[in-house]
Amino acid sequence: xxKDTFYITTAIDYTNxxxxxxxxxxxxxxxxxxxxxxxxxxxxxxxxGVDQHGQKVQQSAEREQIPxxxxxxxxxxxxxEMWQLLGLQYDGWAATTHPQHKxxxxxxxxxxxxxxxxxxxTHTGYYSVRQEQFLTDKERxxxxxxxxxxxxxxxxxxxxYYFKLSDHIEWxxxxxxxxxxxxxxxxxxxxxxxxLERADAIxxxxxxxxxxxxxxxxxPFDTDYVTFVWFDxxxxxxxxxxxxxxxxxxxxxxLPDFEALWPADVHLxxxxxxxxxxxxxxxxxxxxxxxxxxxxxxxxxxxxxxxKRGEKLSKSEGNxxxxxxxxxxxxxxxxxxxxxxxxxxxxxxDFNDERIEDAYSQDLAKNLGNLLNRSLNMPxxxxxxxxxxxADYDDDLNREIRETFTTLPERVxxxxxxxxxxxxxxxxxxxLTLCNQYVDKTAPWALAKDxxxxxxxxxxxxHLAEAMVHAAFHIAxxxxxxxxxxxxxxxxxxxxxxxxxxxxxxxxxxxxQLGEGTPLFPRLT
RNA sequence: GGGCCUGUAGCUCAGCGGUUAGAGCAGGGGACUCAUAAUCCCUUGGUCGUGGGUUCGAAUCCCGCCGGGCCUACCA
Numbered sequence: 132x133x134k135d136t137f138y139i140t141t142a143i144d145y146t147n148x149x150x151x152x153x154x155x156x157x158x159x160x161x162x163x164x165x166x167x168x169x170x171x172x173x174x175x176x177x178x179x180g181v182d183q184h185g186q187k188v189q190q191s192a193e194r195e196q197i198p199x200x201x202x203x204x205x206x207x208x209x210x211x212e213m214w215q216l217l218g219l220q221y222d223g224w225a226a227t228t229h230p231q232h233k234x235x236x237x238x239x240x241x242x243x244x245x246x247x248x249x250x251x252x253t254h255t256g257y258y259s260v261r262q263e264q265f266l267t268d269k270e271r272x273x274x275x276x277x278x279x280x281x282x283x284x285x286x287x288x289x290x291x292y293y294f295k296l297s298d299h300i301e302w303x304x305x306x307x308x309x310x311x312x313x314x315x316x317x318x319x320x321x322x323x324x325x326x327l328e329r330a331d332a333i334x335x336x337x338x339x340x341x342x343x344x345x346x347x348x349x350x351p352f353d354t355d356y357v358t359f360v361w362f363d364x365x366x367x368x369x370x371x372x373x374x375x376x377x378x379x380x381x382x383x384x385x386l387p388d389f390e391a392l393w394p395a396d397v398h399l400x401x402x403x404x405x406x407x408x409x410x411x412x413x414x415x416x417x418x419x420x421x422x423x424x425x426x427x428x429x430x431x432x433x434x435x436x437x438x439k440r441g442e443k444l445s446k447s448e449g450n451x452x453x454x455x456x457x458x459x460x461x462x463x464x465x466x467x468x469x470x471x472x473x474x475x476x477x478x479x480x481d482f483n484d485e486r487i488e489d490a491y492s493q494d495l496a497k498n499l500g501n502l503l504n505r506s507l508n509m510p511x512x513x514x515x516x517x518x519x520x521x522a523d524y525d526d527d528l529n530r531e532i533r534e535t536f537t538t539l540p541e542r543v544x545x546x547x548x549x550x551x552x553x554x555x556x557x558x559x560x561x562x563l564t565l566c567n568q569y570v571d572k573t574a575p576w577a578l579a580k581d582x583x584x585x586x587x588x589x590x591x592x593x594h595l596a597e598a599m600v601h602a603a604f605h606i607a608x609x610x611x612x613x614x615x616x617x618x619x620x621x622x623x624x625x626x627x628x629x630x631x632x633x634x635x636x637x638x639x640x641x642x643x644q645l646g647e648g649t650p651l652f653p654r655l656t
Numbered sequence: 657g658g659g660c661c662u663g664u665a666g667c668u669c670a671g672c673g674g675u676u677a678g679a680g681c682a683g684g685g686g687a688c689u690c691a692u693a694a695u696c697c698c699u700u701g702g703u704c705g706u707g708g709g710u711u712c713g714a715a716u717c718c719c720g721c722c723g724g725g726c727c728u729a730c731c732a
Contacts, residue, residue, distance in 0.1 A: 145732040182732060254730080264731060296729080322660045326728070329658075336730040360732070402661090407729040434661090435726075443725070473668070478661080479725065486668065489681055496692060505691040512690070557680085571696045576689065650692045 137173040138392040140368050142400045143180040146206040147187040150213045152452040161399045162219045166608035172630035180225025181207050182364045189346035199346040225367040234381040235370035237351045244352050248295050248419050258287035263343050297332035299415040316477040319432045326406045337362045365413045395428035405432050434479040464610040465491045471609050476550045500651035506595040507648035513579045520641035522589035532594045535562050536601045540631050559605045622646035
């Protein structure tokens with residue numbers, strides 16, 4: 132039975148540096164999906180947050196001689212500031228230093244330890260003293276040696292705790308085989324299947340001795356160790372959803388009801404952290420904890436933004452994209468529209484400033500903004516802004532407009548079911564183009580000159596204004612403020628709790644008085 | 657080394673075995689005036705990265721090569 136809640140999460144960002152366009156894209160996509168589901172009447176819970184622990188945070192903090200928490204908090208503030216800039220509306224904030232989260236992580240570790248899923252073992256390997264980490268063959272350079280960037284490399288032994296990943300690999304293979312929609316899109320699911328086929332049954336090291344990493348969650352059964360990355364970070368998806376909140380009630384203020392939310396409808400992640408973290412460790416952790424197959428979350432894997440030459444964005448290349456400067460030029464919603472329209476969910480895309488410029492002036496200023504403006508201006512000139520609802524006139528052009536807008540919700544839903552926001556926008560924009568063509572074909576300025584065409588003019592003006600109301604509804608997930616401004620200008624506001632099921636033709640009453648039209652997206656200078 | 661994705665008009669992409677390869681934007685021409693010189697109509701433009709192969713038929717399937725990207729299980 133489908134639940135009427137919709138639980139969506141994103142990866143939680145590492146607080147070692149400031150947010151960039153990739154972080155922004157992921158959180159924005161989640162925001163749009165969340166708003167869309169809400170507009171469909173779902174009770175939505177959108178969780179995002181930050182991963183604050185770990186060695187890099189500890190090292191950076193030491194370098195600046197400040198406490199790790201202070202360092203993490205400072206970067207956390209940059210993320211929050213960015214999310215405000217983008218107008219994100221999330222319901223839960225997962226910061227991994229939160230006491231309730233720590234307590235849940237510890238409770239889970241204890242439970243798995245008691246169940247014999249965690250054991251202690253010794254690892255011998257090459258260790259970089261400077262970087263304070265063990266090195267693997269991947270760190271070797273082309274000559275097969277560890278380069279000077281690692282400093283002094285020595286052979287070292289270390290005891291750690293391991294999680295019995297190997298016990299569950301066969302289960303995971305069977306699960307993935309039986310649940311082809313565990314990962315979206317399909318080609319990523321294929322990638323996972325291939326990765327699992329070649330997988331060795333290796334266990335996962337889940338601790339670090341405090342002697343080299345203190346900035347983490349202490350494991351409950353051995354105070355000399357803290358837990359390492361994934362056992363901390365991945366658990367945020369359940370700890371901040373209210374998991375174990377009765378059993379482990381340290382600080383449960385504001386936590387939702389876990390039973391109502393779980394399983395997550397969407398774990399939105401980047402392609403870089405699918406294998407092994409989210410598609411191997413995470414389902415196995417849940418399975419080991421005792422979650423049944425039907426309580427496994429769904430993964431939605433998105434692609435990356437590259438630069439306009441198709442090359443990776445990176446600090447060292449000097450081609451990073453700062454969202455703030457684009458917001459300054461194109462407005463918050465100009466950037467939101469571009470980031471949602473110019474990439475196919477799951478694929479990579481090239482970030483191109485000329486394309487944002489085009490999207491802003493063509494799609495937003497002209498096709499949408501100017502359409503609203505003309506739709507408001509003609510009633511103002513010819514009818515003192517008052518609409519007549521059931522004018523005694525109809526024809527094929529009118530019917531086409533009504534049909535297009537009454538079928539729009541299902542056509543948008545078809546695309547949104549696969550998170551294809553870009554295609555949903557395309558469908559919406561083709562309806563806007565139809566409106567522009569409609570104005571041209573009906574030529575209201577000509578009708579206005581002929582008294583015999585008065586009823587027809589009434590019907591045209593009504594169809595246009597009503598279409599704009601519907602458009603305001605459909606663009607809302609991507610551009611909530613623009614939707615609001617359209618409603619203001621149309622002098623019609625969707626009532627509280629209005630959903631797509633209420634979106635019927637004829638929302639504007641007879642005698643409706645339209646508001647004043649002002650450009651939604653002023654021309655760029 | 658292995659896996660997955662990707663290379664199609666100037667740009668961003670769709671098409672993924674079958675009539676003359678499509679869309680949006682940009683470029684060119686025309687119409688119209690309600691509007692943020694806006695909208696509408698028409699139009700220029702491509703040996704589908706490259707070399708082979710399979711097939712009656714390939715952008716579409718297979719193999720090699722070249723370019724771009726992600727992952728490869730204890731470096732978010």
